[in-house]
Amino acid sequence: MRKTSAALASLSLAVLALTGCTAAPTFDGAACDRAASTSGIDDAVTVSGDVGVAPEVELFAPLHVETTSYTDVVTGEGTPLTSPQQLTVLDIALYDGTSGDQIVQTEFDGDMSRLSNIASWTQQIPGIGEVLECATPGTRMVAAIAPDDFGAEALGGFQLDEDTTVVAVIDVLDTYLARATGATQFNNARNLPTVVRAADGRPGIIVPDDAAPTEQVEQVLIKGEGEKLDEDAIAWVNYTAVGWDSKTVSGTSWDANPVSNLAETAPTVAQALVGATIGSQLLVVVPATEGGEATAYVVDILGTSPATGK
Numbered sequence: 001m002r003k004t005s006a007a008l009a010s011l012s013l014a015v016l017a018l019t020g021c022t023a024a025p026t027f028d029g030a031a032c033d034r035a036a037s038t039s040g041i042d043d044a045v046t047v048s049g050d051v052g053v054a055p056e057v058e059l060f061a062p063l064h065v066e067t068t069s070y071t072d073v074v075t076g077e078g079t080p081l082t083s084p085q086q087l088t089v090l091d092i093a094l095y096d097g098t099s100g101d102q103i104v105q106t107e108f109d110g111d112m113s114r115l116s117n118i119a120s121w122t123q124q125i126p127g128i129g130e131v132l133e134c135a136t137p138g139t140r141m142v143a144a145i146a147p148d149d150f151g152a153e154a155l156g157g158f159q160l161d162e163d164t165t166v167v168a169v170i171d172v173l174d175t176y177l178a179r180a181t182g183a184t185q186f187n188n189a190r191n192l193p194t195v196v197r198a199a200d201g202r203p204g205i206i207v208p209d210d211a212a213p214t215e216q217v218e219q220v221l222i223k224g225e226g227e228k229l230d231e232d233a234i235a236w237v238n239y240t241a242v243g244w245d246s247k248t249v250s251g252t253s254w255d256a257n258p259v260s261n262l263a264e265t266a267p268t269v270a271q272a273l274v275g276a277t278i279g280s281q282l283l284v285v286v287p288a289t290e291g292g293e294a295t296a297y298v299v300d301i302l303g304t305s306p307a308t309g310k
Helices: 013-019 118-124 128-132 152-157 267-273
Strands: 045-048 056-059 069-074 087-096 102-105 115-117 139-145 166-175 194-197 203-206 217-223 234-243 249-252 281-286 295-305
Touching: 045 139, 056 087, 056 166, 115 118, 118 128, 128 139, 128 166, 203 234, 203 295, 234 267, 267 281, 267 295
Parallel strands: none
Antiparallel strands: 045 056, 069 139, 087 102, 087 115, 087 166, 139 166, 194 203, 217 281, 234 249, 234 295, 281 295
């Protein structure tokens, strides 16, 4: 088995933090349709074994496709992948469509802390986005990735010919929310910011002209149906922060990837999340400090991850 590239071997959210905003396909979650496009791959590749365990693959080589295609061997249930930045846990095994030999595989060790997203994978394998779109947790798929979609750089990195079709067996072990989901809550918004939302869930914060609160204010805007966060939870969120006086965005994760470091960057905001449920959206107004203006945060709680290696 050929050795993987360093990027593939170490893919995790540490990699995501370095890549920042990445080029990726545009998804329409409202029109999510997991219809297979097999092009005969279901006849050319046989996959056996349980999801999450390294697959046993029989590939009738040589296999060559001009158009990327896939089929689900096992179809799971749960939150579908509808955004390139949405967090997920994947295991992937790659095979040379010409020889049938395995090229490389990820760990298949059940480690649910190995977070990635479609945006990070498309940096390495450009055509993988269309294969993963709308996939749900517990799904095992097999895909034939056309040479143009796999990318010349990736083919070269694995020492494959430029016309090689790469067969991928992909297990989706977990997916996180792409945005807050749940019941909208009624709040008295007098003298507080108004929050509007784009179709993809991105919040816009309209700060009033009134004076900012002198004590921290916390409101649940959307109440999710997931588990409550405890003090030790590693919570992944999307947030936007707007200065009260400047009325400008001082920070946001929506242009890059979800974050888990609010306890470091905005500790009182992180503390306000304790006891809230996954899927919720909170408004937190932090009063001014010496040298800093009051700031309004809107935070979507997308999920929690275990400690590394768990």
